[in-house]
Amino acid sequence: MPKKLLLNDKSVDFFKKVSELSGEVITLCDQCGTCSGGCPIIDEMDISPSQLMRMVMLGDEEVMDTKTMWLCATCNTCTVRCPRELDVSKVAEALRQIKLRQSFDKINIDKIPKEDLKELPQIALVGAFRRLTS
Ligand code: SF4
Ligand code: SF4
Secondary structure (H helix, E strand, C coil), rough: CCCCCCCCHHHHHHHHHHHHHHHCCCCCCCCCCHHHHHCCCHHCCCCCCHHHHHHHHHHHHHHHHHHHHCCCCCCCCCHHHHCCCCCCCHHHHHHHHHHHHCCCCCCHHHHCCCHHHHHCCCHHHHHHHHHHHC
C-alpha cells in the first residue's frame, strides 16, 4: 500500500531517475484509478497500476519490491484510457531497467523445467529473457 513519505534527497533522486528513464511526466497523475480499473491482469498484481504511479511520485523505492512492475505486460490498455495520457507501462519498464542494471535476474533458465522449455513458444522465451534478465 503506498504510504506517505517525507521527500528527501534519496527519494527525489529515485523519482527523477524513473521520470528520466520513462520519459513520462509522472506528476500529472491525479490518481483517478482509470488505469487500475481497466488493467487485464490486476488480479495477479500486488499493487494496482495507480498505486505504482503514486509510490513513484512519492519517491518510494519499495515499489521495486512489488510484483506489479514485473507483471505489467505493456498491453497499453491503461495508456489509451488515461485522461492525462500517461503510459504506466513505460514507468514499469523504467523500474525494471533500474533493477536489472543491478545485475538482478527475475527469471533463471536453469530453474525452468525442461518440459516447459520444450513446450513454451520460443518467441515468448526470448521476449521474457530480454525483458526480465540483466
Ligand atoms: S489513469 Fe492516468 S491519471 Fe489516472 S491513475 Fe492511472 S496513470 Fe494516473
Ligand atoms: S500496460 Fe500494464 S498496467 Fe497498463 S493495463 Fe496493460 S498490463 Fe495493466
